[in-house]
Amino acid sequence: MKGYRKYFGKKILWFVITFIAAVILNFILPRLMPADPVASITGKLAGGNSDVAAVQEIYARYQEEFGTNKPMIEQFWMFCKNAIHGNFGLSFSQYPRSVTNIISSAIVWTIALQLPAILVGWLLGNLLGALAAYIRKGFDKVLMPVSLFLSNIPAFGMAVIMLVVFAVNLKIAPISGGYAFDMIPHLGWDFIKSVISHYQLPFWSIVLVSIGGQAVGMRSMSIYELNADYVKYSRFLGIKDRKIVGYVFRNAMLPQITGLALSIGTMVGGALVAEIIFSYPGLGSTMYSAVTSADYPLISATTLIITLMVLVVTFLLDIVYGFIDPRVKAAQVDA
Numbered sequence: 371m372k373g374y375r376k377y378f379g380k381k382i383l384w385f386v387i388t389f390i391a392a393v394i395l396n397f398i399l400p401r402l403m404p405a406d407p408v409a410s411i412t413g414k415l416a417g418g419n420s421d422v423a424a425v426q427e428i429y430a431r432y433q434e435e436f437g438t439n440k441p442m443i444e445q446f447w448m449f450c451k452n453a454i455h456g457n458f459g460l461s462f463s464q465y466p467r468s469v470t471n472i473i474s475s476a477i478v479w480t481i482a483l484q485l486p487a488i489l490v491g492w493l494l495g496n497l498l499g500a501l502a503a504y505i506r507k508g509f510d511k512v513l514m515p516v517s518l519f520l521s522n523i524p525a526f527g528m529a530v531i532m533l534v535v536f537a538v539n540l541k542i543a544p545i546s547g548g549y550a551f552d553m554i555p556h557l558g559w560d561f562i563k564s565v566i567s568h569y570q571l572p573f574w575s576i577v578l579v580s581i582g583g584q585a586v587g588m589r590s591m592s593i594y595e596l597n598a599d600y601v602k603y604s605r606f607l608g609i610k611d612r613k614i615v616g617y618v619f620r621n622a623m624l625p626q627i628t629g630l631a632l633s634i635g636t637m638v639g640g641a642l643v644a645e646i647i648f649s650y651p652g653l654g655s656t657m658y659s660a661v662t663s664a665d666y667p668l669i670s671a672t673t674l675i676i677t678l679m680v681l682v683v684t685f686l687l688d689i690v691y692g693f694i695d696p697r698v699k700a701a702q703v704d705a
Contacts, residue, residue, distance in 0.1 A: 381685060389677075397449050407664045412429040436462070460667065462666065472668060473671055473672065479650065480654060484576065487576035487580065489630075491579070495517075495584025496626055498513055499590075500589075502585065516582070518582070522582075523582070525575070526643045532575045533648065536571060543571050548565060548651040548652075550568075568650075572647075587625065595621050596618055631686070632687075642657060642658060657669070
């Protein structure tokens with residue numbers, strides 16, 4: 371128990387330190403951008419107004435509202451205090467919408483796209499990789515080159531290929547959007563059918579890239595485990611091959627589970643490429659538009675969500691590994 375307490379104590383300490391550093395960076399880095407979003411809002415509202423005093427008054431009023439006229443340290447404490455209550459302020463680029471409202475409406479689309487795609491790609495990739503390692507021969511000779519090819523195609527490359535082939539040339543899928551532009555979201559069958567048709571290309575572009583990388587990783591780990599001494603010794607003792615294979619693939623899955631957890635933790639950032647290319651209305655596109663318009667509150671909120679997801683997933687992985695991985699247990703006993 372002492373070893374476990376020491377192990378978990380270190381993980382919690384590093385989690386807290388990393389989280390504090392991430393919050394500080396999430397706040398400071400967007401504000402180092404040279405653009406002045408308050409001036410942009412003032413310009414839109416002032417229009418052709420030539421009254422300099424009136425324009426300055428508008429500028430000063432919005433500086434006060436957004437808090438950009440306050441010292442940086444005071445802005446930071448306001449940011450932390452509001453973030454604890456889930457309040458990230460108003461968006462500069464979509465004023466007067468709140469950042470919380472923008473994120474809550476966009477994150478549903480991202481989760482609906484990314485989570486199933488990550489899980490399907492992970493399952494299919496690991497299944498094919500395990501079969502390639504176990505069967506070998508012709509199956510492996512076909513799967514390995516295909517998997518290497520898919521794993522080396524960048525996400526934007528796969529998205530563009532599918533867009534050109536299926537949407538532009540074959541015209542069997544919509545080019546962009548989460549649903550038809552002339553529709554208002556509702557629970558009717560026409561809207562659901564439109565969402566499903568717009569969902570296909572971004573979904574499969576993510577799945578195909580994921581399958582290649584997972585298959586290559588699982589095949590390599592499985593081959594390593596199949597040639598391990600404990601497998602040879604077990605076969606020498608006459609243990610059934612089915613039982614040995616169960617242990618082999620369970621051990622080979624450990625790094626793959628880590629990859630799955632990190633993929634889920636970074637799904638918001640991973641959504642960026644697919645969502646931009648297909649103009650999908652998720653959090654990735656929202657983050658991209660926030661960066662291009664220097665929307666500090668929206669940038670800080672989205673990057674903080676990504677950071678928190680990665681930290682939580684990594685922390686939970688470390689805790690789970692502390693219980694299931696015999697090597698970690700042995701290290702704790704030695705400590």
